[in-house]
Amino acid sequence: MAQTPSIAEEKTSSAVSSSKSITLRIARFNPQKDSDTSFMEFKVPVEKWTTVLEAILDVKKHFDHSVAVRYSCRQATCGSCGMVINGKPRLACFTKISELNSDTVTVEPMHNFPIIRDLAVRFDRLFNSHHKVKPYLIRDDTDVSSDTKEILQSPEELEQFIQFSNCIKCGLCNSACPTMATDSSFVGPQALAQAYRYVADSRDKGKDNRLKIIDESHGIWRCHFAGSCSQVCPKGVDPAMGIQLLRGYMLGFRS
Amino acid sequence: MLRLPWYTEWLLCLVNKMRESHIMKIHYGTALAAIGLVAVHILMRLTQGFAESLEYESVIENYKFLPYAGLLEIILILLSIHGFNGLRVILLELKQGRIYEKAVSYGCVAAMIGLIAYGSRTIIMVNTGMI
Numbered sequence: 001m002a003q004t005p006s007i008a009e010e011k012t013s014s015a016v017s018s019s020k021s022i023t024l025r026i027a028r029f030n031p032q033k034d035s036d037t038s039f040m041e042f043k044v045p046v047e048k049w050t051t052v053l054e055a056i057l058d059v060k061k062h063f064d065h066s067v068a069v070r071y072s073c074r075q076a077t078c079g080s081c082g083m084v085i086n087g088k089p090r091l092a093c094f095t096k097i098s099e100l101n102s103d104t105v106t107v108e109p110m111h112n113f114p115i116i117r118d119l120a121v122r123f124d125r126l127f128n129s130h131h132k133v134k135p136y137l138i139r140d141d142t143d144v145s146s147d148t149k150e151i152l153q154s155p156e157e158l159e160q161f162i163q164f165s166n167c168i169k170c171g172l173c174n175s176a177c178p179t180m181a182t183d184s185s186f187v188g189p190q191a192l193a194q195a196y197r198y199v200a201d202s203r204d205k206g207k208d209n210r211l212k213i214i215d216e217s218h219g220i221w222r223c224h225f226a227g228s229c230s231q232v233c234p235k236g237v238d239p240a241m242g243i244q245l246l247r248g249y250m251l252g253f254r255s
Numbered sequence: 256m257l258r259l260p261w262y263t264e265w266l267l268c269l270v271n272k273m274r275e276s277h278i279m280k281i282h283y284g285t286a287l288a289a290i291g292l293v294a295v296h297i298l299m300r301l302t303q304g305f306a307e308s309l310e311y312e313s314v315i316e317n318y319k320f321l322p323y324a325g326l327l328e329i330i331l332i333l334l335s336i337h338g339f340n341g342l343r344v345i346l347l348e349l350k351q352g353r354i355y356e357k358a359v360s361y362g363c364v365a366a367m368i369g370l371i372a373y374g375s376r377t378i379i380m381v382n383t384g385m386i
């Protein structure tokens with residue numbers, strides 16, 4: 001009987017002829033066993049199009065299946081594969097090894113997140129802060145009835161916030177933020193950008209409520225405008241700009 | 256038990272109730288005002304001879320000239336508010352915790368009041384003839 005190939009089998013870059021190989025250094029840390037992070041090195045064949053995530057999956061398949069990494073969509077949509085690649089927070093599935101211009105690629109877990117194991121980190125703080133700013137439209141008339149009409153918006157009104165709705169909650173901005181590194185209660189650039197996204201939405205009526213939530217001692221005012229969040233955002237959200245625009249509301253320059 | 260003067264308690268209560276945006280508006284406002292007044296202060300020093308400005312007699316003379324003493328007093332208040340709020344922000348970012356944060360906020364307000372009182376004391380002593 002003919003054998004059907006297993007659907008779990010993955011095609012990785014090692015399956016095709018490879019012109020080059022690089023050294024992939026993977027941070028290994030298990031908080032239950034280890035006291036410190038160590039690095040394991042693997043020689044991985046790469047092509048021009050090989051992404052860092054593919055290289056890690058190659059290592060998992062051929063060398064060490066115990067490397068912990070979180071991923072899902074492989075197309076910069078789910079926000080699962082954030083990690084520090086050669087010192088900068090990036091999405092592993094969205095970073096081609098060829099664009100790093102280095103024969104050694106070091107991958108570490110995102111900074112400012114507690115490590116579960118190796119490259120996988122906990123997202124509790126990010127999601128809690130995200131929920132805290134009420135990331136949904138607040139209106140009195142949200143009940144959908146038979147005569148409900150669309151809530152129309154002009155292109156100009158949409159322009160005000162559309163860029164900020166591209167956030168995939170990958171946490172790279174929080175990982176790059178210097179305030180997040182020292183202030184364990186800081187709400188963070190991701191949540192602040194989302195607060196702006198809803199405050200600037202002409203359909204939303206929860207502006208005062210949301211501004212009150214972020215107007216506390218570990219809220220919006222702890223941002224020092226380092227701008228690193230916007231530099232690392234893979235979706236062009238620009239959280240630093242969102243934070244400054246939100247401040248405009250609080251200082252009375254915007255209404 | 257240590258009892259704070261009534262105005263200190265009133266101030267602490269006010270600080271406790273203030274929203275962070277109000278505090279930061281004061282922070283930015285005091286910085287801008289201080290820049291303007293310090294510029295006036297430096298200009299006045301230049302007109303009166305910079306080198307002797309810290310000599311004992313010249314300091315006493317300046318304190319006796321009330322408009323200038325008033326300017327110095329306002330600069331002292333502005334810089335104390337701005338400086339101690341800046342210190343509070345730095346300390347809040349350094350470490351977190353309910354008791355620690357309360358201690359930092361109250362400590363900074365108390366230190367600010369202390370510095371303003373100490374600076375004002377010199378002006379008052381000169382003008383009441385105690386020096």
Ligand code: SF4
Binds near residue numbers: 168232
């Ligand atoms: S703002 Fe950008 S970097 Fe931050 S979580 Fe959203 S997509 Fe990721």
Ligand code: FES
Binds near residue numbers: 074082
């Ligand atoms: S795997 Fe989904 S964003 Fe990278």
